Amino acid sequence: MERVYNFAAGPSMLPLEVLEEAQRDLINYKGSGMSVMEMSHRSKQYQAIFDETEATLRRIMNISDDYAVMFLQGGASLQFSMVPMNLMPKGATANYCETGIFAKKSAAEAKKWGNVITITSGKENNYTNIPELTDDIVTDDASYVHITQNNTIFGTTYHKTPDIKKCPLVADMSSVILGEEFDVNKYGIIYAGAQKNMGPAGMTLVIAKKELLGKAPEDTPSMLNYSLMADNGSMYNTPPCWAIYMAGLVYKWVEKSGGVKALENRNKEKSALLYDAIDSSKLFTAPATENCRSYMNVTFTLPTDELTAEFLDFVKDRNMTNLKGHRAVGGMRASIYNAMPIEGVNELVKAIKEFEAEK
Numbered sequence: 001m002e003r004v005y006n007f008a009a010g011p012s013m014l015p016l017e018v019l020e021e022a023q024r025d026l027i028n029y030k031g032s033g034m035s036v037m038e039m040s041h042r043s044k045q046y047q048a049i050f051d052e053t054e055a056t057l058r059r060i061m062n063i064s065d066d067y068a069v070m071f072l073q074g075g076a077s078l079q080f081s082m083v084p085m086n087l088m089p090k091g092a093t094a095n096y097c098e099t100g101i102f103a104k105k106s107a108a109e110a111k112k113w114g115n116v117i118t119i120t121s122g123k124e125n126n127y128t129n130i131p132e133l134t135d136d137i138v139t140d141d142a143s144y145v146h147i148t149q150n151n152t153i154f155g156t157t158y159h160k161t162p163d164i165k166k167c168p169l170v171a172d173m174s175s176v177i178l179g180e181e182f183d184v185n186k187y188g189i190i191y192a193g194a195q196k197n198m199g200p201a202g203m204t205l206v207i208a209k210k211e212l213l214g215k216a217p218e219d220t221p222s223m224l225n226y227s228l229m230a231d232n233g234s235m236y237n238t239p240p241c242w243a244i245y246m247a248g249l250v251y252k253w254v255e256k257s258g259g260v261k262a263l264e265n266r267n268k269e270k271s272a273l274l275y276d277a278i279d280s281s282k283l284f285t286a287p288a289t290e291n292c293r294s295y296m297n298v299t300f301t302l303p304t305d306e307l308t309a310e311f312l313d314f315v316k317d318r319n320m321t322n323l324k325g326h327r328a329v330g331g332m333r334a335s336i337y338n339a340m341p342i343e344g345v346n347e348l349v350k351a352i353k354e355f356e357a358e359k
């Protein structure tokens with residue numbers, strides 16, 4: 001079977017070049033006589049892969065030495081707990097911005113640890129917009145403010161980093177990391193699961209300002225303690241070796257592709273093609289408010305469930321898959337991360353137009 005245009009939200013498409021390189025080295029990595037999957041994480045050869053992965057990421061995201069980079073496990077969902085456990089004393093307060101389902105989940109975990117004050121909510125508008133976050137609405141007692149930079153399920157995003165001075169800004173960037181350029185210096189913590197825009201599932205990236213580390217209570221489980229993880233170079237125990245290696249290949253691909261800014265421009269172009277097709281249609285609608293529309297996850301709807309089912313069938317015959325919206329919101333969602341070629345987006349635009357013409 002031919003490779004398909006896979007619009008899945010995650011795990012999602014990887015660059016073909018990356019898959020091919022991994023395939024070439026799968027059984028015998030650069031003459032080592034073994035696969036990366038078989039290597040000791042304490043070996044020189046693996047350490048070199050690890051160091052190069054981190055160095056490449058630091059270059060493409062322009063991460064300074066004031067920040068620690070960690071490659072952990074447990075997914076973005078474990079960060080929902082690790083952030084409060086490491087950044088706020090037990091029972092203290094944190095501010096959360098409720099912009100979607102993952103945002104709510106992150107706040108729910110923080111509530112198990114301390115006080116959560118929801119300072120913005122898009123609930124009234126069914127999460128179709130991103131309420132403005134300014135420093136003056138941050139409470140004085142906040143240990144940090146948490147945002148979901150890109151709301152994977154609703155297709156909304158903060159294109160501009162909120163300017164927060166009162167306390168550190170923490171961002172879940174799972175579905176937008178490397179898809180848009182961010183100034184890391186404006187954040188206290190950035191975290192992201194790898195499986196959307198960085199590689200296969202199994203690795204979670206955490207970029208943490210060093211001055212925030214070392215504040216976890218004594219009884220914090222070792223595996224959940226940022227400073228222990230950072231001090232041990234993410235190798236307190238066996239790291240997700242293969243997923244880190246794959247992310248390293250993706251980082252190099254990003255660099256070769258012109259860097260994050262070049263990819264952001266391509267992503268803008270790709271998403272504009274889709275939003276334009278939807279906005280000029282009388283049948284399809286894009287619910288996300290224009291100024292916060294995601295470049296990564298384009299959500300759109302049809303007037304009835306029947307038409308939605310028909311459209312999803314219609315695209316299947318055209319080498320496109322996983323366009324069904326998240327089970328909680330319905331409709332359609334096209335996740336068009338860095339690895340989705342523009343040809344895939346053009347195919348989808350064509351399908352939208354032809355489907356409408358048939359109606």
Ligand SMILES: *Cc1c(COP(=O)(O)O)cnc(C)c1O
Binds near residue numbers: 076077078173174194
């Ligand atoms: C996918 C996603 C998550 C969940 O990630 P896991 O790695 O499955 O825990 C959390 N936040 C956002 C924004 C996501 O897109």
